[in-house]
Amino acid sequence: MTTTLITGANKGLGLETARRLIEAGHTVYAGMRDTTKGDNVKALGAHVVQLDVTDELSVAAAVGSLPALDVLINNAGIIGSRSGADDFVADDLAEVMNTNVYSIVRVTNAVLPLLKASANPVIVNVASGLGFPRFTTDPDRIESKISSLGYATSKSAVIMLTLQYAKLLPEMRVNSIDPGYTATDLNGNSGSQTVAEGTDAVFAMATIDADGPTGTFSDRTGIIAY
Incomplete structure (x- = not known):
């Protein structure tokens, strides 16, 4: 049985990822800041875990409650912040980096002993095409039409962080994915993809074998060349 921890799992992409992995036979631990909002994921059969990825003590407690771990x-x-150049300040960047980037380090560091005990350890980091320079400079792609000083910068860092972890943890499969422009609360449900389509890439990378790819960036169509 594959044991999986998903952060931010109470809605949107996290909730749909939990549903699909449970359906595929995974034992899923669904991390969320407010466990009173976990009824949807409980109904799927997931184990709800209180997990604030910005809080070291919360991360430690959540990881300490896991019996084992194969997939993070x-x-x-x-x-x-959606502020423009005139109003965007360093604290705005610090806030989004703390949740989107530093949290990956917090949680990954905490679960490494469990992953190292797994026969097939896998890490999937949810990035975005908004953090991929080639997409953001292609006039034919929607990413080139969106300006986001904080979010885009943080997701670019996620892609590079993933590459570095893949180099340093060759015994694991470590990959980042782009969900694509998916309708979730994060964008006011304005995305053109369904949450099912938005989880195709994360599902694919969460279910790879020990000989699967590592250090890659992919979307629902497959691995994207850097």
Whole structure:
């Protein structure tokens, strides 16, 4: 049985990822800041875990409650400030980096002993095409039409952080994914994809074998060349 931890799992992409992985036979631990909002994920059969990825003590307590771990999905994230260049300040960037990037380090560091005991350890980091320079400079892609000083910068860091972890943890499969423009609360449900479509990439990378790819960035169509 594969044991999986998903951060930010009470709604949107995290909730749909939990549903699909449970359906595929995973034992899913669904991390969320407010466990009173976990009824949807409980109904799927997941184990609800109080987990605030910005809080070291919360992370330690959550990881301490896990019996084992094979797959970590770093999904929790925020949009952060939407301010333009004139109003965006360093604290705005710090806030979004704390949740979207530093939390990956917090949670990954905490679960490494459990993952190292797994026969097939996997880490999937949810990034975004908004953090991929080639997409944001392609006039034919929607990413080039969106300006986001904080969010886009944080997701670019997620992609690079993933690459570095993949180099340093060759015994694990460590990959980042782009869900695509998916209708969730994060964008006011304005995305063109369903949450099912938005979880295709994370599902694919969460279910790879020990000989699967590592250090990659992919979307629902497959691995994207850097």
